[in-house]
Amino acid sequence: MNTYNETVKPKILVVDDEEGIRKQLKWALSSQYEVLLAQDKQSALKVFKESTPQVVALDINLYPYSDKQEQGMEILEDIMSLDPRIKVIMITGNDKKEFALRAIEIGAYDYFLKPIDIEEIKVLIKRALYIQRLEQENEKLAKDLETRHKFEDIIGDCPQMQGVFAMIKKAAPTDITVLIEGESGTGKELVARAIHNNSPRKDKPFVIINCGAIPENLLESELFGHEKGSFTDAHAQRKGKFEMAEQGTIFLDEIGELSLSLQVKLLRFLQERVIERVGANQRIELDVRIIAATNSNLRKRAKEGTFREDLYYRLSVLGIHLPSLRERGDDILLLMNSYLNRFNRKSSKKIKGISKQAIKAAREYPWPGNIRELENKLKRAVILTSNSLISAEDLGLKPVENNQSKLLKEARQQLEIKFIKEALAKTRGNVSQAARKIGISRVSFYGLMKKYNIMSPNFTLD
Ligand SMILES: Nc1ncnc2c1ncn2[C@@H]1O[C@H](COP(=O)(O)OP(=O)(O)OP(=O)(O)O)[C@@H](O)[C@H]1O
Ligand SMILES: [Mg+2]
Incomplete structure (x- = not known):
C-alpha cells in the first residue's frame, strides 16, 4: 500500500x-x-x-x-x-x-x-x-518506540544504555579492541556479541574464553594451543582459541584474572598480532579482533600495579561501561515485561502482568546479580505462581509497605506504649494488675513490654 x-x-x-x-x-x-x-x-x-x-x-x-x-x-x-x-x-x-x-x-x-x-x-x-x-x-x-528500546537483544531506554548502543554502533564496523566493564550480570557478553554480530566479521567465529574459569597452567595452551609433547598431557598438537577465532572475534571474559605472564603474552599479540603455541617457537600470524570484559575496576588495578598498565591501555582503546540495574531507572519495567512475555510464551500459563506492589519491591531491591538475577527471579516466579499477576513474594522479594500503612503502624505502636506505661504507673509496676486494667492477658502484656523494651518493677512514668 x-x-x-x-x-x-x-x-x-x-x-x-x-x-x-x-x-x-x-x-x-x-x-x-x-x-x-x-x-x-x-x-x-x-x-x-x-x-x-x-x-x-x-x-x-x-x-x-x-x-x-x-x-x-x-x-x-x-x-x-x-x-x-x-x-x-x-x-x-x-x-x-x-x-x-x-x-x-x-x-x-x-x-x-x-x-x-x-x-x-x-x-x-x-x-x-x-x-x-x-x-x-x-x-x-x-x-x-520498540527499536529505541533495544539494540538487538539488549533492552534499554535509559540514557546510559542509549550511550552504550551508540558505542556498540561506533565500535562494530572497526577492528578496535574493546574493554567492557560492568558488574556481574549486566550484559557484558551480550554487548560483546552485539559488536561481533554487527561487524564485518559476523560470519566468522565468535570465540569465548573465560580467563577466570581455567587453571593458570592450562590457560596458556587453551589460549594459544600447544605442540605435541610440550607438557605431560600434550599427547597431540592442539590449536588454541586464538587460532580458532581466526578472522573473527575472541571474547576474553574476566580478563582481570589473567596471570602476569599471560598478560605479557596478550600484550605481545596486541602489538604484533602473532602468537606462539606452547612448546613451539614458530610465530603464527593471526587476524583476530579482541573484546575483553571485566567486573573489577581494571583502571584502579592498573594504577595499583596488580594489572599491567600498558596492557590496560591497549585493551581499553574503546571502553564501554555497563551500568548496574540499580542505575537504569525505568528500564527495570521494560526488562520485567520482556521476560514475562518470553516466559509466558514458553509456559502454558497466561500471566497478565506484574503487581504494583511487586514493581515497587523490585525498584527497592538492590539487584546484586543485575539483569541475570532479574531474569532468574522472573523465570522462577512464572513457574511457581498461581496468580494472574506476579506478586513480590513470587519474585522472592519483600513487599514494600506503603507509607500510609507505615504511619498507621507507627501510630498504633505509640498508642500501645502509652497504654502500657500508664497502666504500669497506675499499678506501681504490678504487671498482672496492669494487664487486667487494659484487658489483655499477662502473657500478652509481658510480650508488649518486651517488644517496646519497657522495664518493670522499677517503672516510673516519664
Ligand atoms: N539489557 C539487557 N536486555 C536483555 N537481556 C539482558 C540485558 N543485559 C543482560 N541480559 C541478560 O542477562 C543475562 C546475563 O547477561 P551476560 O551474560 O551478558 O552478563 P555478564 O555481564 O556477562 O555477566 P557475568 O559478569 O556474570 O559474566 C543474559 O541472559 C542476558 O541475555
Ligand atoms: Mg559474562
Whole structure:
C-alpha cells in the first residue's frame, strides 16, 4: 500500500460490473483522487496488485454472477490478504444489507447503499483515508518506540544504555579492541556479541574464553594451543582459541584474572598480532579482533600495579561501561515485561502482568546479580505462581509497605506504649494488675513490654 502523501492524489479502485456506476464514480471523484476501474474479480486483482490503491469501492453483487454474491466477498478476502491495512468500502443494494454486514465482519471498512449519493461516498472515502493515515502513524510510532528500546537483544531506554548502543554502533564496523566493564550480570557478553554480530566479521567465529574459569597452567595452551609433547598431557598438537577465532572475534571474559605472564603474552599479540603455541617457537600470524570484559575496576588495578598498565591501555582503546540495574531507572519495567512475555510464551500459563506492589519491591531491591538475577527471579516466579499477576513474594522479594500503612503502624505502636506505661504507673509496676486494667492477658502484656523494651518493677512514668 502507498503511504499517504499530501502532494500525490490518493488512489481509489472502483470495482463494479455496471458501467454507469463506474463512470459516475470516476466523474465524481477524479478531481480529488486518481480513480482506477475494474469490472470483475480478475481485473480487480490485477489493478490492485499493479497500482496499490489506498481505498477500494467494491460492489458486492457482481453481475453476471448475480446468483452468487460470493464474487464480491472473494475479492474482498483476496485483497485483504494482500494488504490487511486496505480500506474497502462495499457498494450494495438495499436488499443486500446483510451481505454488507458480513463483509464488514470479514474486514471491510464500511458500506454504502445504492443508489449512490456522491456526497456520502466522498465523506466515507475521506474518513477512510484519514483513519488509514492515523493507523500508519501509530504503527510507525510503535515501531520507533520498540527499536529505541533495544539494540538487538539488549533492552534499554535509559540514557546510559542509549550511550552504550551508540558505542556498540561506533565500535562494530572497526577492528578496535574493546574493554567492557560492568558488574556481574549486566550484559557484558551480550554487548560483546552485539559488536561481533554487527561487524564485518559476523560470519566468522565468535570465540569465548573465560580467563577466570581455567587453571593458570592450562590457560596458556587453551589460549594459544600447544605442540605435541610440550607438557605431560600434550599427547597431540592442539590449536588454541586464538587460532580458532581466526578472522573473527575472541571474547576474553574476566580478563582481570589473567596471570602476569599471560598478560605479557596478550600484550605481545596486541602489538604484533602473532602468537606462539606452547612448546613451539614458530610465530603464527593471526587476524583476530579482541573484546575483553571485566567486573573489577581494571583502571584502579592498573594504577595499583596488580594489572599491567600498558596492557590496560591497549585493551581499553574503546571502553564501554555497563551500568548496574540499580542505575537504569525505568528500564527495570521494560526488562520485567520482556521476560514475562518470553516466559509466558514458553509456559502454558497466561500471566497478565506484574503487581504494583511487586514493581515497587523490585525498584527497592538492590539487584546484586543485575539483569541475570532479574531474569532468574522472573523465570522462577512464572513457574511457581498461581496468580494472574506476579506478586513480590513470587519474585522472592519483600513487599514494600506503603507509607500510609507505615504511619498507621507507627501510630498504633505509640498508642500501645502509652497504654502500657500508664497502666504500669497506675499499678506501681504490678504487671498482672496492669494487664487486667487494659484487658489483655499477662502473657500478652509481658510480650508488649518486651517488644517496646519497657522495664518493670522499677517503672516510673516519664
Ligand atoms: N539489557 C539487557 N536486555 C536483555 N537481556 C539482558 C540485558 N543485559 C543482560 N541480559 C541478560 O542477562 C543475562 C546475563 O547477561 P551476560 O551474560 O551478558 O552478563 P555478564 O555481564 O556477562 O555477566 P557475568 O559478569 O556474570 O559474566 C543474559 O541472559 C542476558 O541475555
Ligand atoms: Mg559474562
